[in-house]
Amino acid sequence: MTEHPAAPSHPRPNTPVWDDEPWAALPTLQGDVSADVCVVGLGGSGLAAAAELLDHGLSVVGVDAGMVAGGAAGRNGGLLLAGTYDFYHDAVRKLGHAWASSVYRLTVEQVARMAAETPEAVRVTGSLRIADTPEEEADCRSQMQALQADGFAVEWYDGPEGRGLLFPDDAALQPLRRCRTLARRAVHRGARLYEHSPAIEIGHGEVVTPAGRVRCGAVIVAVDGRLDGLIPELRGRVRTARLQMLATAPTDEVRLPRPVYARWGYEYWQQLADGRIALGGFRDFGGEGEWTEEWEPSETMQARLEGFLRERIGVRAPVTHRWAASVGYTPSGLPVLEEVRPGVWAAGGYSGTGNVIGALCGRAMAQIAVTGSSALADILREPARVASV
Structure with missing residues (x-):
């Protein structure tokens, strides 16, 4: 009979199995700072956005209400799967062959x-x-x-x-390890990341936290679950x-x-x-x-x-x-990826596909912040454009 190592009589309360390594906590935002872009949410999509912004030479401040990947980004099943919420043949039927094949290729x-x-x-x-x-x-x-x-x-x-x-x-995927690795790299490259600093006000050119303020040229909100609580304009859609x-x-x-x-x-x-x-x-x-x-x-x-x-x-x-x-879900299974207020871009509602689709959305928002456009965003948002016509 298989022998099992001793296990605690009571599992650790609400702790993911991925939390198996020490983590040096990041500071809380205190006072005013400025950056080219403020990223709200330090999960997989937010950290993908931060990396893309740094690649383009922009200064980045990132804030999170909890710890890095403290939400679904560090608590999911650890699967990296190509495709969208719909299985491929269903996506072709519902959203068109050209879009389904383009997005599937992006996810691969x-x-x-x-x-x-x-x-x-x-x-x-x-x-x-x-x-x-x-x-x-x-x-x-x-x-x-x-x-x-x-x-x-x-x-x-x-x-x-x-x-x-x-x-x-x-x-x-070991999702928490990936996010913590990306966070450490971003800090090493000059990004200023803050934990336990919830965004309580988000507007054009600034993000306010309980003890600080970020003045910035653009804001990227990269949050999946509870996105509609942070961005009321999305209530009913996520x-x-x-x-x-x-x-x-x-x-x-x-x-x-x-x-x-x-x-x-x-x-x-x-x-x-x-x-x-x-x-x-x-x-x-x-x-x-x-x-x-x-x-x-x-x-x-x-x-x-x-x-x-x-x-x-x-x-x-x-x-x-x-x-x-x-985790955020949308009725269509497609993510939200749009400018919700002037200078404020938001992504979320990944419907269980956040590890891959979320990273793509994070990169797309960063590209928009840098150049005003993104080929990734154009592909990811195409069904919404078609449906609105």
């Missing part, structure tokens, strides 16, 4: 870019979409045919996890959901070489390099209770996750971590 390139930028946080393992029913298996085959017709890498898979699709270019996860002690009961998502993507899990299993899902079973800005784990959803861990994945290792995060 972005996954490769992230692997090259932070190899210490990314493992290019591929990923699996596993079908739970004959209907979903047929849908997988439709997805595969559409992708292969456009030259994208995908294979049929039949293995221990089940039947479905293998995407060889996808990757596994809705915040709670996503819940758990993780186990290291185990050799199973061997999962790549991340897996199943049941139309609602459940997702991966095995970390040290053998831990990280598992999330069942948001749709929570009903209205999971459409909340509350981000403490709930007993009901955690029990469902643990049942899946034991029965479906076949792991008996003790649970060491339980946590949740706030």
